[in-house]
Amino acid sequence: MALHAAEGNNVVIPLRVPPATGVGEVEGARYRQKDERGVYISMVTDDTSDLDKMIEETQASIIEDARETFSEEVVNRWLNPKNIGKIEDPDGFGRVTGPCGDTMEISLKVKDDRITKALFMTDGCGTTIATGSMAADLTTGKDIKEALKISQEVILDALGGLPEDSRHCALLASNTLKEAIKDYLAYKRDPWKRVYRK
Numbered sequence: 052m053a054l055h056a057a058e059g060n061n062v063v064i065p066l067r068v069p070p071a072t073g074v075g076e077v078e079g080a081r082y083r084q085k086d087e088r089g090v091y092i093s094m095v096t097d098d099t100s101d102l103d104k105m106i107e108e109t110q111a112s113i114i115e116d117a118r119e120t121f122s123e124e125v126v127n128r129w130l131n132p133k134n135i136g137k138i139e140d141p142d143g144f145g146r147v148t149g150p151c152g153d154t155m156e157i158s159l160k161v162k163d164d165r166i167t168k169a170l171f172m173t174d175g176c177g178t179t180i181a182t183g184s185m186a187a188d189l190t191t192g193k194d195i196k197e198a199l200k201i202s203q204e205v206i207l208d209a210l211g212g213l214p215e216d217s218r219h220c221a222l223l224a225s226n227t228l229k230e231a232i233k234d235y236l237a238y239k240r241d242p243w244k245r246v247y248r249k
């Protein structure tokens with residue numbers, strides 16, 4: 052794995068998987084593994100020769116930890132998220148920031164009150180990604196009334212559950228979906244008003 056960027060004495064290396072355990076930063080860390088969402092692992096070492104191997108081993112151990120804590124469905128969506136992105140000129144758009152500070156966006160394409168496409172974006176952690184991805188999957192193909200029934204519990208069930216302290220991620224996903232549907236309904240009759248929306 053190639054080095055990505057340098058920040059002073061910290062070498063920053065891309066990492067796709069946020070850590071499931073060991074939250075915090077190693078004191079005096081010289082190296083950091085960091086993913087595109089800003090989650091990183093820090094460590095103290097002077098041995099750069101075997102850095103790639105160390106990173107691979109760390110990633111493998113993170114994934115192993117994650118498999119003990121989360122369902123297969125969650126881990127798969129975390130590692131290979133589906134439905135990430137933003138629809139250009141969406142028919143419905145929602146953006147919500149949860150109490151934890153993470154933000155999610157969901158954009159919808161709708162035809163004859165049926166959702167034909169749903170994409171999400173988030174700056175949240177792995178479980179937030181899994182819930183956004185699942186919310187978008189559950190939404191696609193549903194009519195608006197059915198989509199409004201996609202609650203926190205529905206998303207949690209589809210993911211095979213989440214630990215207590217991650218359940219709020221599913222609430223963020225369902226709330227964001229509701230905002231996107233509300234946006235669609237608000238402009239349904241007068242789509243030209245979108246031009247003036249804030």
Ligand code: FES
Binds near residue numbers: 220223
């Ligand atoms: S940790 Fe904030 S929404 Fe998941």
